[in-house]
């Protein structure tokens with residue numbers, strides 16, 4: 001299964017099996033029920049998760065009927081994989097379209113739903129147009145990158161009454177839904193404040209500085225692109241809505257100026273072919289990445305492996321936010337994209353005590369004998385010894401006033417600890433077959449998407465003005 005970003009830490013398998021507490025139940029589809037017809041818009045890395053799901057475990061309920069991308073090389077890649085999954089001698093030969101062909105694609109192929117996995121700044125337009133052309137939408141985070149994009153989606157939903165599913169996969173990681181259950185149980189009383197720190201390491205964090213993410217126009221910066229995951233989690237955990245945001249931050253590690261100041265200059269223009277550099281991503285090392293990005297470069301010049309210390313980066317790598325919530329809670333949040341280890345720590349303070357979730361996804365980024373970063377340090381016994389102080393894992397602890405701390409058991413999900421994608425896919429692709437409501441309330445729609453990006457959009461304004469921003473002044477198209 002294609003999981004997250006290829007540079008992200010891998011989910012680890014646990015000893016037990018998947019728990020019914022987090023893996024929902026579904027009825028079998030009727031034998032003659034028609035399969036839902038999906039088109040995939042944006043055939044880059046992330047699309048693979050949906051393609052694999054509809055080629056594999058969910059092929060009984062859905063099928064891919066068309067592709068849309070501006071790069072025919074990446075469509076070729078997936079069309080060939082679909083052909084193989086169908087046992088054909090060659091590619092599946094599905095109809096293919098460019099962005100201007102979205103409406104035609106929906107009409108010509110009787111598309112029920114468009115899966116939007118293009119770059120962030122294009123989501124609003126594609127969602128709006130797909131809804132108006134008569135299809136539902138499944139959209140990757142972030143919902144959009146601007147207030148105007150929010151308005152556009154809100155109006156399209158209001159005008160068409162169609163469905164927008166937001167795929168917030170982090171909600172489906174059992175540790176995250178467990179923290180929500182602790183808060184909802186009342187064990188820590190009413191939430192007064194949250195302290196949330198997310199650390200991206202020098203492999204995964206660097207990846208946001210290699211390509212379009214590093215351009216604020218394309219991604220909204222990490223406050224939108226990355227933090228929308230985390231800010232959605234806060235909304236989900238405490239069941240509340242953000243109202244006001246103050247942000248500080250900057251580009252302090254990646255980018256040309258920082259590299260020059262630290263004597264790391266000159267830098268290779270791209271990772272591929274630049275040996276022995278821990279910040280480089282060499283596409284030749286991963287046949288899938290090479291096929292998806294290296295060969296298709298000839299069509300649009302899009303480079304997957306740019307240097308994270310390039311000129312012209314317009315996003316932050318250090319962010320600090322203070323966010324007020326309607327119910328009175330306040331969040332202090334920080335994101336760092338050049339940490340030596342990867343994971344997160346969240347503390348939720350309440351009137352009866354506190355809950356603390358600590359997650360280490362990758363204990364260290366180490367270098368091999370040639371100086372290159374090793375993506376999976378657990379593969380190296382020597383590295384495991386070195387990271388004994390920071391073992392990969394997760395711990396959820398609750399401590400009520402006047403009591404000792406107790407650890408809350410986190411149920412096992414699908415695809416290893418931390419993995420949310422497999423359960424998310426069941427919930428998105430088999431939703432009509434659910435045998436009951438999800439007690440964990442994980443399904444998300446466009447309004448959850450709005451509530452998550454609203455904070456990042458306000459943060460971007462705050463970063464430029466130095467002032468706190470009231471979310472109600474953003475005119476997002478509807479009240480949160």
Ligand SMILES: NC(=O)c1ccc[n+]([C@@H]2O[C@H](COP(=O)([O-])OP(=O)(O)OC[C@H]3O[C@@H](n4cnc5c(N)ncnc54)[C@H](O)[C@@H]3O)[C@@H](O)[C@H]2O)c1
Pocket residue numbers: 004005041042043044045046047068069070071074098099116117118119120122140141142167169225
């Ligand atoms: N939930 C997660 O954990 C997760 C993980 C990775 C990516 N994502 C999201 O998935 C989306 C795609 O990410 P990715 O890493 O696959 O990016 P990518 O750059 O690899 O792929 C994006 C694709 O969209 C195409 N594209 C760009 N603009 C287009 C346009 N105007 N019209 C048609 N096609 C266009 C590109 O050619 C490319 O094939 C992003 O929104 C990202 O935030 C989510």
